[in-house]
Amino acid sequence: MFFLAGLGSNAKRIGNAGFQKCPNCNNWKPQGVYEISKQATAFFVPIAKWSKEYYVICPICQAGLPVKEGKLNELLQKSITLPDDNKATEIWNDIDSVTVANLVEILKTTGGTSGDNHAALAILMQTIQKEIASKYTKEYFEPTLASYIRSMADVMEIKLT
Numbered sequence: 001m002f003f004l005a006g007l008g009s010n011a012k013r014i015g016n017a018g019f020q021k022c023p024n025c026n027n028w029k030p031q032g033v034y035e036i037s038k039q040a041t042a043f044f045v046p047i048a049k050w051s052k053e054y055y056v057i058c059p060i061c062q063a064g065l066p067v068k069e070g071k072l073n074e075l076l077q078k079s080i081t082l083p084d085d086n087k088a089t090e091i092w093n094d095i096d097s098v099t100v101a102n103l104v105e106i107l108k109t110t111g112g113t114s115g116d117n118h119a120a121l122a123i124l125m126q127t128i129q130k131e132i133a134s135k136y137t138k139e140y141f142e143p144t145l146a147s148y149i150r151s152m153a154d155v156m157e158i159k160l161t
């Protein structure tokens with residue numbers, strides 16, 4: 001893992017990565033794709049050779065995971081249709097408010113917290129889609145909901161396949 005702190009202006013945000021769980025601080029937040037330029041030095045004198053590296057970076061703790069070799073284009077291609085961080089957060093919070101309003105009732109129908117969590121999560125997903133999916137662009141809503149459901153699966157200790 002890599003930490004952005006200290007590199008400052010050599011980091012340039014080049015895309016959205018959507019809501020992801022940070023492997024360092026465990027927060028679910030919209031992450032960004034960054035290009036980090038490093039200038040090589042020879043005897044402390046910068047020489048005109050720059051190397052570029054790409055990372056997906058957490059906005060909370062600034063931990064970055066390197067983008068896998070050959071995966072940058074795919075990531076940036078996906079990034080084009082992902083919402084920006086503010087929009088993603090707005091959708092996430094809206095989804096969360098539907099969860100807050102409905103989850104207790106849903107759990108009652110599936111046997112409580114020790115009941116069928118798979119079924120509860122499926123019903124929750126349907127409820128969220130029914131209530132708010134039409135308010136948002138499909139390309140924005142679906143990946144954000146998918147991340148949200150993964151975060152709920154985490155909390156409910158469900159393994160998603």
Ligand SMILES: [Zn+2]
Nearest residue numbers: 022025058061
């Ligand atoms: Zn983090």
